[in-house]
Structure formats: structure tokens, C-alpha cells
Amino acid sequence: QSALTQEASVSGTVGQKVTLSCSGNTNNIGGYAVDWYQQISHGAPKTVMFGNSLPSGISDRFSGSKSGTTASLTISGLQPEDEADYYCSTWDYSLSGRVFGGGTKLTVL
Amino acid sequence: QVTLRESGPALVKPTQTLTLTCTLSGFSIGASGMCVSWIRQPPGKALEWLARIDWDDDEFYSTSLKTRLTISKDTFKNQVVLTMTNTDPVDTATYFCARTFIPAGGSPGIDYWGQGTLVTVSS
Numbered sequence: 057q058s059a060l061t062q063e064a065s066v067s068g069t070v071g072q073k074v075t076l077s078c079s080g081n082t083n084n085i086g087g088y089a090v091d092w093y094q095q096i097s098h099g100a101p102k103t104v105m106f107g108n109s110l111p112s113g114i115s116d117r118f119s120g121s122k123s124g125t126t127a128s129l130t131i132s133g134l135q136p137e138d139e140a141d142y143y144c145s146t147w148d149y150s151l152s153g154r155v156f157g158g159g160t161k162l163t164v165l
Numbered sequence: 166q167v168t169l170r171e172s173g174p175a176l177v178k179p180t181q182t183l184t185l186t187c188t189l190s191g192f193s194i195g196a197s198g199m200c201v202s203w204i205r206q207p208p209g210k211a212l213e214w215l216a217r218i219d220w221d222d223d224e225f226y227s228t229s230l231k232t233r234l235t236i237s238k239d240t241f242k243n244q245v246v247l248t249m250t251n252t253d254p255v256d257t258a259t260y261f262c263a264r265t266f267i268p269a270g271g272s273p274g275i276d277y278w279g280q281g282t283l284v285t286v287s288s
Contacts, residue, residue: 058211089272100261100281101212106274143212147273152225154202154214
């Protein structure tokens with residue numbers, strides 16, 4: 057069981073806006089910035105949100121936010137190439153280690 | 166251009182020790198704020214964090230695996246090595262190394278990933 061909780065699956069149509077969520081606690085999301093990674097067809101993950109920053113080369117259709125112990129990744133203007141697994145991750149103070157969510161499979165209809 | 170490249174055996178027998186090397190390019194593991202993490206992903210499953218080593222030699226390990234893992238770095242070769250003892254078929258996974266950066270006053274975050282290397286543990 058993952059330390060961070062994500063939806064197992066989310067779907068949306070082309071052009072739609074979708075929001076993926078990531079729930080944790082005060083030891084992790086509540087105290088640290090959250091990253092988001094995109095993994096297409098079980099290839100190498102790619103960072104699409106580094107804390108509050110958009111990495112170089114990542115579309116500005118991606119945005120991240122956090123409120124308390126829940127983080128969100130919003131994808132605007134959904135495109136077919138956004139179909140992938142998305143993982144959230146952050147540091148956990150009590151574990152002195154990094155934790156991941158179980159991943160959300162995003163399907164573009 | 167930041168790149169990370171994993172290397173190591175594709176197949177190990179149960180109980181053997183697995184040694185994986187991550188070769189870094191485009192940044193130095195000795196530079197302030199720079200760290201390297203190892204993450205693995207069993208087939209069809211989620212990502213699992215294993216260990217991290219920092220520019221100042223701090224080491225961090227997964228609670229569940231810490232008795233079996235050792236992470237080390239060679240600043241001159243700009244490499245990070247992960248060893249895992251007493252391997253088991255459940256350790257079969259793709260192993261990724263990733264750059265972790267700690268901005269001044271900020272939280273550690275992973276910004277670049279290697280391509281990963283598939284390791285199968287089987288007799």
C-alpha cells in the first residue's frame with residue numbers, strides 16, 4: 057500500500073481539463089513540495105512538475121497546486137499524448153525517505 | 166545536458182548481491198544541492214523509492230529495505246552505486262536512477278531520470 061493515495065484511473069476527452077489528486081499527511085505533503093511524473097507505456101518517468109515549477113520543455117498545460125495534505129495536478133486542453141500513468145511523490149519526514157503514490161492511469165477518450 | 170545512465174547485470178540468481186551503477190553527465194554529484202536517488206518498478210506495479218545519496222555524503226534508505234541496501238558515490242568518476250544483498254525473485258524490477266535536487270531553502274525533488282535497467286532475479 058502506497059504512502060500517498062491517488063485515483064486508480066481518470067479519463068477525459070480531448071480539450072477537456074482534468075485534475076489528478078494526491079493525498080498524504082502532515083509528515084509528507086503537509087511539509088514538503090510535491091513532484092509529479094508522467095510515465096508512458098512503462099518507459100522512463102518524466103518529471104512534469106518539480107515542486108511548484110514547470111520543468112523546461114514541459115507544456116504550460118500542466119499545473120500543480122497543494123492545499124494542506126493534498127496535492128493536485130491539472131492538465132488543461134487534454135491531448136492524446138497526455139495518456140499515461142502519473143505518479144506523485146514527496147519527502148516524508150517521519151520515514152526520512154521519499155514516498156510515492158500508487159499512480160493514476162489517465163485515459164484520453 | 167543532464168543525463169543519467171544505469172548499468173548492471175540483467176540477470177542475477179537468488180541470494181546473490183546485485184550491484185548497479187549510475188553514470189552521471191551534465192552535473193556533478195559533488196555540487197551543492199545535488200543528490201541521486203534509486204527507484205525501482207516491478208513489472209506492472211508502481212514506483213518504489215529505494216535510496217538517496219547527497220553531495221555531502223548523507224545517505225537515506227527505504228525503511229523496508231535498509232538492511233539490504235548500500236548506496237555510495239565516486240565524485241571523481243561522477244557515478245553512484247547501489248548494492249542490494251540477498252536478492253529474491255520479488256526484487257525483479259526495472260531500476261531507475263534519478264537526479265534529486267535540493268534548492269536553497271527548498272524541498273528535495275526529482276527532476277531528471279535515467280532510462281532504467283531491467284533486472285531479473287531467477288535461478
